[in-house]
Each structure stands twice: as C-alpha cells, then as structure tokens.
Amino acid sequence: MTLNRFSTGIERLDVLLGGGIPEHFSVLITGYTGTGKTILALQLMHNLAQQGLKGLYLTFEEDTRKLIQQGECFGWDVQKLLDDGLLEIHPVRKYEYDIREIISYIAGKRTEDEIGVVVIDSLLMMTGLKRVLSGGTDSAVLQQLLKRQELFQPGVEEELRKEHIAYIIKEIDAMKLMALYVSEPHHEGMLLTAEGVAEYECDGVILLKKKLDKSKVVHEFVLEKLRCTPVECPPQQFFYGKNGIKFA
Ligand SMILES: Nc1ncnc2c1ncn2[C@@H]1O[C@H](COP(=O)(O)OP(=O)(O)OP(=O)(O)O)[C@@H](O)[C@H]1O
Numbered sequence: 092m093t094l095n096r097f098s099t100g101i102e103r104l105d106v107l108l109g110g111g112i113p114e115h116f117s118v119l120i121t122g123y124t125g126t127g128k129t130i131l132a133l134q135l136m137h138n139l140a141q142q143g144l145k146g147l148y149l150t151f152e153e154d155t156r157k158l159i160q161q162g163e164c165f166g167w168d169v170q171k172l173l174d175d176g177l178l179e180i181h182p183v184r185k186y187e188y189d190i191r192e193i194i195s196y197i198a199g200k201r202t203e204d205e206i207g208v209v210v211i212d213s214l215l216m217m218t219g220l221k222r223v224l225s226g227g228t229d230s231a232v233l234q235q236l237l238k239r240q241e242l243f244q245p246g247v248e249e250e251l252r253k254e255h256i257a258y259i260i261k262e263i264d265a266m267k268l269m270a271l272y273v274s275e276p277h278h279e280g281m282l283l284t285a286e287g288v289a290e291y292e293c294d295g296v297i298l299l300k301k302k303l304d305k306s307k308v309v310h311e312f313v314l315e316k317l318r319c320t321p322v323e324c325p326p327q328q329f330f331y332g333k334n335g336i337k338f339a
C-alpha cells in the first residue's frame with residue numbers, strides 16, 4: 092500500500108522525506124533554542140494550508156501576533172490563513188489548562204472543523220512540571236496518572252512527564268491527524284528530547300542544529316527517522332531565504 096504524502100512545499104525537503112509527510116503521521120521537530128523549529132513548523136503549516144489541509148497551531152511559547160510577524164518576515168500571509176479558516180492559532184497560557192481539555196479541544200477541531208494537521212509548540216512547555224489533571228476520568232491510563240499525581244513529589248515529576256507525553260501523542264494519533272511536535276534535546280545532548288519519549292512515539296524525527304564553521308553559523312537539518320521511508324541522507328545544510336527555510 093502506498094502512503095498518501097503531503098508536499099512540504101520545500102522541494103528538497105520533499106525529496107528527503109521520500110515524497111512528503113505521510114498522511115496522519117506524527118513528526119517530532121527537535122533542536123535547541125533558536126535552531127528554527129518554530130519557523131519550520133509555521134512554514135509547514137503555511138504550505139500545507141495551500142494544499143487545503145486545515146491546521147491548528149497550539150503555541151505554549153509565543154502569541155498569535157508574534158507568529159503572524161514571523162510569517163511576515165518570510166512573506167507568508169498568516170493573517171489571511173486565519174481569516175480564511177485554513178489556520179487557527181491557539182495560544183495556551185502557562186498553568187491555565189488541563190492536558191485532557193486540550194486533547195478534547197483538538198478532537199473537536201478534528202471532527203467539527205475537519206482540521207488535518209496540528210502543531211504542538213512545544214511538548215516541553217505543554218507538559219510543564221506543575222500541570223494538574225483534575226476532574227473525573229474513565230481512562231485507565233489517566234487513572235494511573237491521577238494516582239501518581241496524588242503522590243506528587245520531587246523525583247516523580249520526570250516519570251509523570253514521560254507518561255503525559257506518551258498519552259498526548261497516542262491520543263492525537265488515534266484521531267488520524269497529522270501532528271508536528273516541537274521539543275528540545277536533553278541538555279547533556281544524550282537524547283533527542285529532554286524526556287526521551289517523543290522520539291520513540293513519533294513516526295518521524297527531525298533534528299535541527301546550529302553549528303559554528305570557521306566562525307560562520309551553519310544550520311543543519313538531520314532526518315533521524317521516518318517510518319515507511321528509506322532514510323539515507325546525510326545532514327543537510329539549510330539557510331533562511333526570502334520565503335523561509337531553504338536547503339543549500
Ligand atoms: N527573517 C529571518 N531571516 C533570517 N533568520 C531569521 C529570520 N527570522 C528568524 N530567523 C532566525 O531564526 C531564529 C529563531 O528561529 P525559531 O524561532 O524557529 O527558533 P526555535 O528553534 O523555535 O527556538 P525556541 O526553542 O527558542 O522557540 C532566530 O534566532 C533567527 O536567527
């Protein structure tokens with residue numbers, strides 16, 4: 092069975108991905124701060140919207156205005172996408188939400204507005220350590236999480252975060268929705284994400300890096316994995332062109 096793939100709108104990237112991002116796939120975009128994760132996620136949402144794929148961008152880090160501005164720097168009319176109902180940007184304030192509420196919000200958007208792609212920017216912020224799950228639940232996984240949270244104490248936090256991340260990715264996967272998750276590598280560079288879960292749960296993993304080469308900053312794109320696709324390319328250099336990320 093051949094997979095239905097969506098073009099990223101970046102020619103070279105489509106080639107690297109074996110034709111584009113497969114329908115309903117989850118892709119992790121990981122990298123340290125300032126490596127271009129948000130720009131890549133926004134560019135993908137913009138380009139997917141051009142193909143009629145409606146998107147929801149959940150941001151835990153920036154507000155709508157900043158994302159519109161970022162788009163303007165590259166000539167993307169994000170405001171028009173919002174006006175045309177092809178994109179919704181949903182800023183989530185820290186400590187004001189319940190992970191399950193966000194998951195049901197996404198599920199509602201999937202069924203009612205027929206969105207085809209969601210961005211979570213970022214998983215690390217979404218699963219901040221003080222997140223509180225409240226209210227009743229019928230899911231066995233959540234029952235366990237709630238039980239653990241009653242025992243909330245230092246040292247348990249990391250385990251809880253891992254379970255939350257696995258829960259988020261599995262729930263969104265079950266909605267048959269393309270998902271782009273932004274995260275950060277472990278601070279000691281040992282793992283592709285701080286918690287070491289999303290890279291295993293996601294179908295694809297993109298690592299963005301910034302390196303110094305003879306006192307020049309070089310941006311690097313590494314496709315670490317993409318299920319159902321041969322991943323054979325070495326790290327690729329990219330730069331910020333007039334219309335966003337371009338490959339050298
Ligand atoms: N118009 C532009 N032209 C060239 N480079 C740009 C432009 N806009 C942003 N950048 C570069 O991209 C970097 C930020 O990219 P982005 O916001 O996507 O990073 P990020 O990986 O999401 O970071 P964080 O983890 O802090 O959210 C900036 O530091 C800047 O160097």
Ligand SMILES: [Mg+2]
Pocket residue numbers: 128129130152212
């Ligand atoms: Mg960002």
